Amino acid sequence: MFHSTTGLIHLSAAFIAMISGAFVLLNKKGGIFHKRVGYTYVISMYTLNITAFFIYYLFGKFGPFHALSVMSLICLSGGIIPAIFKKHVKNWLDWHYYFMNWSVVGLYAAFWAETLTRTLPVRQFWPLVFAAATVTAMIGSYLIRRNAKRLITERSLSNTDQNK
Template structure:
């Protein structure tokens, strides 16, 4: 449920980030579409994380999962700084590939956690969230590793 304008912005940014992240993952890397949609993903993620901090500041609601917004920002910065400084960073594509992919995996894991938080009784919450986020992370890890050598070789 959404209880404020900031909550609506937070939810909208999350849904747009999920959509733009999926577009980036499912399409060719390095082209104009990748860059434009990728930057849209970054903006959505920045708005998402900013609103997570605003929700805490204004409403005092900063749960465990909102602390992961800090990790999300680290992945986002770690994935984008090498792109912006690619002439100065050796193997910038590796940092970009892995950290941006983990940013998206973390977003989808957060989606499951948030969805399950709002739909399950608390006595079932932790086991189901743990299983859902573990499965999301395991599938994401598999896909990241499976595609890394091909994608990194194509875009090196």
């Protein structure tokens, strides 16, 4: 399953990120629980992505999955930095919401691609990776858009209440 200590750390960080990411998505936003579990997600994702740069088992050099790790780091940073500096970032919640959600979608797309290529007897590596990523991204895109409408409505209502 893993070929080194780095691989074990990578795998462990992936499991922690998947669990904490799911908890953040499925529970109430804001508040101390969201922040604590969210920081667990962020730390595990940074660990996951950084260790990815030390894994060259598949291609023997920098490959497409390393490029996806760069994209993941961009999403992760694009989500956490506005939340940390929210007093200085206009529409910080929008940035946080979209980037963090796409970070989670990318994580699950990688999970499904990894799972399918390791468990199915089909010898079509790239079509399985593409199919897993595409289906996950389509479902993620739908859920992100659907829940964004609710988030925007809740924020508008709370802003209206504060202005009274």
